[in-house]
Amino acid sequence: MDPFGILYTDLYQLTMGQVYFLLGLHEREALFEAFYRKNPDYGAHQAGYTVFAGLDPLLSWMEAARFGEEELAALRALKSRSGKPLFAEDYLAYLRGMGGFSGLTLRALPEGRVAHPQVPLVSVEGPLLQAQLLETALLNRLSYETLIATKASRVREAAGEAVVLEFGLRRAPAKGGESATRASLIGGANRSSAVSLSHLLGLPASGTHAHSLVQAFLALGYSEEDAFQAFAEVFPDNTILLLDTVDTLHSGLPHAIKV
Incomplete structure (x- = not known):
């Protein structure tokens, strides 16, 4: 089972989903909006703007995320405090046939665009259950990359015409390095030391020596x-x-x- 697959979520998304399903609300049309309340605070002062990033990885994840047999077995193994199955079999059967997030429509800012507090970065429309299950993955991918892209943009502004290189992969937490590298380049870094990410983004990798x-x-x-x-x-x-x-x-x- 892919630990970064469709179960890369919080348990309460799935338990709320079962409530919707058992009450017949799961396919009601819903609208979710992702926004933030204030620009990032870097300690000494607050940023005057935010640069949006993380959308493309989210869309790629949505296309691939599915409830397969391993994922359903993992959910089936969860028990309530009384020892009963946490999830009903008919709910799990529905998840199996749901087809991931194909019923959702997303409207979002382009990556690299300046964003503002209280203004939606992404609007998610579609069946209530699908929209609910997307929340954790959406926030996980958009929040971190947007934070890094904003910081990179500020470095870019401070550097003027100088070349800005990103060397953060060794300092980042596991796959967070992928997100940080990508967001840094969106925010204005010229090159990165990360070989695979640079290749995927169509840029030559760059670096010094250790x-x-x-x-x-x-x-x-x-x-x-x-x-x-x-x-x-x-x-x-x-x-x-x-x-x-x-x-x-x-x-x-x-x-x-x-x-």
Whole structure:
């Protein structure tokens, strides 16, 4: 079972869904709107705008998400406090035949567009049960990417004409790195060090080298200058040197200038 599939949701979405189903409300037309109340707060001050992101990954997830036998077995294994099945078999049968989220219509801002508080980012229309089940996945994907895209946009604005590179994959939580890389590029970063994501987005990956390159050379009896020289010789057209492994001003910078 894919842990990021259709059960990548909160339990209460499914229990509310059963209430709708048993009362015959599950196919009533509903309208849900996703919005936020204020722009991001970065501590010292609040952002003056928000950049919307995360829509395309949400749509891709919606196309693939289905209740298969593994997912239904996982739900069937859940019990109430009295030990009875938490979900009725006719409800599970309905989920099996529901066909994911094909009954929903989404109206949304384009990714990269500036958004404003209290104004819907996405409107979801369709059967009540399907719209309810989408809530967690929608908020999970849109909220994080929008936050990162907004921060990246502010970095882009501060950098002016300078090149902005995104190196966050190693610091991100698991698949959160994918979302953060994508959102950073939407927000204004020129390039990313993430190889697969850059390829999928049609951009060349970019990067420097790690401290470990210099440390490896030092451990083997060579110098920081030797490490820089080796890297520059192997990649003469793509040389970006990391200066702060030993001492930025008294070692890294002089050696980089010399190389």
